[in-house]
Amino acid sequence: MILTLTRSRPFNVILFLFLVFTLTRCKDKLPPGDPDNGGLFLPRGFEAVVVVDSLRGRARQLAVNDNGDIYVKSRFSKPDARNVVLRDTNGDGKADSIKEFGSYEKERTYGTAMRVHKGYLYLSSELTVYRYKLTPGKMVPEDSIETIVIDDHEHGSHEHIAKPICFDNNGHIYVPFGAPSNSCQIMNRTPQNPGQDPCPQLDLHGGVWRFDENKPRQTQKDGIKFATGIRSVVAMEWNPMDDNLYLVMHGRDDLLRLWPNLYSPWQSAVLPAEEFLKVTEGADFGWPYCYYDQLKEKKVLSPEYGGNGDSIGRCDQFQKPLMGFPGHWAPNDLYFYKGNQYPERYKQGAFIAFHGSTNRAPYPQSGYIIVFVPFKDNKPTGQWEVFADGFAGVDPVVDVSDAVYRPMGIAEGPDGSLYISDTEKGKIWRILYKGDKDKFGTEDLADMEKRKSASNIRNPDPVNDNLDKGKAVGGQKIYETYCATCHQKNGKGASGRFPPLINTEWVNGDKKRLIGIVLNGMEGNLEVNGETFVNAMPQHSFLSDEDVAKTLTYIRQNFGNKASAVETDEVTAVRKKLPKK
Template sequence: MPISPRIKKLLFGVVPVWTLLNCEVQQPNAGLYLPEGFKAVVVVDSIEERVRHLAVTNDGIVYGKLRNSNENGGIVALQDKNKDGRAEIMQKFGAYRSLQKWSYSTAMRIYNGYLYFSSELVIYRYKLKPGTLIPEGEMEIVMTDDHEHGKHEHIGKPIAFDNKGYMYVPFGAPSNACQNPKRTPGAPGMDPCPQLEDHGGVWRFEANKLGQTQKDGYKYASGIRSVVAMDWNSEDENLYIVMHGRDDLLRLFPNIYSGWESALLPSEEFIRVTEGSNFGWPYCYYDQIQEKKVLAPEYGGDGNITGRCQEFDDPIMGFPGHWAPNDLVFYDGDKLPNRYKNGAFIAFHGSTNRAPYPQSGYFVGFVPFKDGKPSGDWEVFADGFAGVDPIVSVKDAEYRPMGIAFGADDSMYISDSVKGRIWKIVFHGDKNNFGQDQLAEMEKRKLLSHIRTPDETKDNLMAGAFTGGEKIYYTYCSTCHQQDGRGATGRFPPLTGTEWVIGDKERLINIVLNGMEGSMEVNGEVYNGVMPQHSFLSDEEVADVLTYIRTNFGNDAGEIKPEEVRKLRSSL
């Protein structure tokens, strides 16, 4: 079956904006675009298991938290012996048994002479010995998430430390917006939301105490949906988070939100987290366009009214929706230009669910700080990771920035989650004569489609009339499985050439009607996203969308009839 004309246009008919801007020439900074005076080299080109967060010792050893642990280890150690910026030594260690292989690990921080890291449920540490590549002692367990919750969303465990011996750990919300059933169009949110008792917040623990569980911690803050980017700001002695905002405004409430609004909203909130603060999830979200918190549609919101949201804390800054902030690091060194002192670097991993508009993010941003608060607008610090613009499908991106760390010499390290590449960035300019002129070229990059606000009409990649299964696909499926059906690595499986799609009809119908959580292997890769149930679709709609999928994206399988859906639905 040939690829549909609309998909063919997506795959082959988009003119890269970079070409129009004459940016197609390979840049000298290992493919990255940086402010004037900064230079980049590749520390390691790729690591098969892919790297999440990073940490760097005072003697320059780089540790990377691998996405999953296997028999070779859950951590990679890198060492540059000849000081050319590239690692000659790479060794893996720190294997642990992942209790839930469907999820993936994140945290990596050095604190008080220990290397702390996490799986999806456990925080571990190793005692570091200066001059030694691999820790010699036993791996210790600091904290275990011992809930009997099995699989749920936002279960990652990033960590941060203050200057008083405390460790901060988020327990992410196990849903998008506390609906029951979850992620179901029009379903109200539970009120009050029972998930807030043990989730949707940050807990504080003693950093040097072993064998803790959540009940040993103190609930420090609440109303926080999903956290990957978190750091302690030593200048003002506060915890900061860039929170992942909620999803699916259009899919869940198409009578309230347009595709453009759903692509931009809600904000990824940059929040200062103080003891007792509450940021309003799931009842409210921050709208960066209106610059205010608004009531969530599950709780009676219409995209404008504030309602109970006045009770909750506001962010210090609101970034556009779905940029996926996956690391936050405050710079407290002295070798970079003064504007970066005490400022915040944020790795925006990049969106997966901005359809029908181009994907966005995929860069490292910077927010200047003074006296413990932002002193200016956000900036583009490092870009070029994706290697293409516009980014139609997440798999178009060659690299995605994930982790950030600084060495003792103020070198900056950035990890990539697609191929496991790590860059080292060093400043070689004149720090005393660094200003707007040196930032001018980076400011221009805000005009690229993966950073700027899309035009509601001109940037709509799906403009035009839709009918039948194609319309249903782009309404309910494309934000995850992507407009071209290729999915998103590790989260949403592809719909191209897989037995899950072109094989057993009953299994496919059952997944659409009932949803699916947990790990699944597709074409040799494990995926761990959440497939919501779509039982609200009629038998005809389910048949239409599955027939569309089975006869597009390079697939050539038979149609599914409404009677087949009806028969299976009645037996459930």
């Protein structure tokens, strides 16, 4: 017999109470949030619980399996523990079973992807995409690892070689090959140096390639170039709602250092945009010839190709972004919400993890937040919103090392909770919604809108927010103009990317070697105080001998260093021995 709501009033009341009870029980199954939400600021009705306070290898991206197991790509790890799996066995939201695993081919410094897809755990280092077959009920994969895509290029430059991944609905995996330079200059990151035209790097880099998700040991020649003109990608996702690829591109940098005649420190801090792109096959987004100015809302010609910060030139032929975010925020993950736990306005919208800037000096560092972009009919409906803030823990963030946490990865659990990972301590949050979904509205976002006035989110005031206003002179001023964007004002650098200048023989040791590095630049892996750094140190031969001496003296006698001064004639002697260019 089929029961209907028209049967009787008592029956209707009983059924109504049963439904209310069931929905309440479903909500009650969510664990309680931490009293302080793990330090996070969230829209009204949301709570956060800290799943794990820290992981030994810290964390990059993460993925959540159908049973709730959390897989994390370690940021730094031993050869036999490059990945971590977490399990909550009692439902309190806290991981009480933690296991490390992963012994496979030698990888670079850190992982750049973690996805569960069709029963497999896909993950990547900077140069290789792997996968494990998952065994139902087992935390650690029991099958041997497979290599799916290999970046087999020679990597003289270590820029932009991350390997994020995503999948379409037709058996393909998408992998970017980032540009091996900032802006395809003839001499990379050299002031006043023109760009190569056409840029030869676009043949095999600066784009996204499509591969077979099941074919082992593919190299780039086995794939198909899907889109080009894309400088650097870490945040990438396939949106099943409109069956399209989306990504958030890291914009170029060094506008002030490379073109001080065209850009002010303020312009170099806030420009260019981190571009949110909808990527269709064959699309070209214009790197290195153009960049997007989010303040003017237009693509403009790069200075390496004759631009002056305003001219458009050839840039009208390239595709525009959906929107532009403030410069240097470092978009490192993108996720389209598919669950039912959150209010309806979050359905199909995009969450973006901004890892936070390193190179906004002399202004406060910025980002360090989770942003939400509402979507309707497969298009953004308006401006972006602050969804989660509080990661940095300080205001202002003067140097990147001041930030207590930096958000990195986003993943959705089977119940619609979002999980966020942090790179600095290896902390993981689970964000839950406990309010009334039907009543959620703009008033519940009011406090988050106010947070846009914080120094890590707002556009800085050109005068009042300049942290060097009336302070730096001599070698300190030169350092903070040309060096602090990487090594930071406090000399601590940025872990894994830019080495510290504190208590190291590279700074306090042989002066000739140190002068040579400044004049010549340096590429390749560099080990400092037991940590490996992967990046390119640009040459600074454009500085006068006197300026080099002042800067190195400042470095060798500050940040706790107590080495001898560098004299101008010592720089002159090293410069004379440089090969003529």
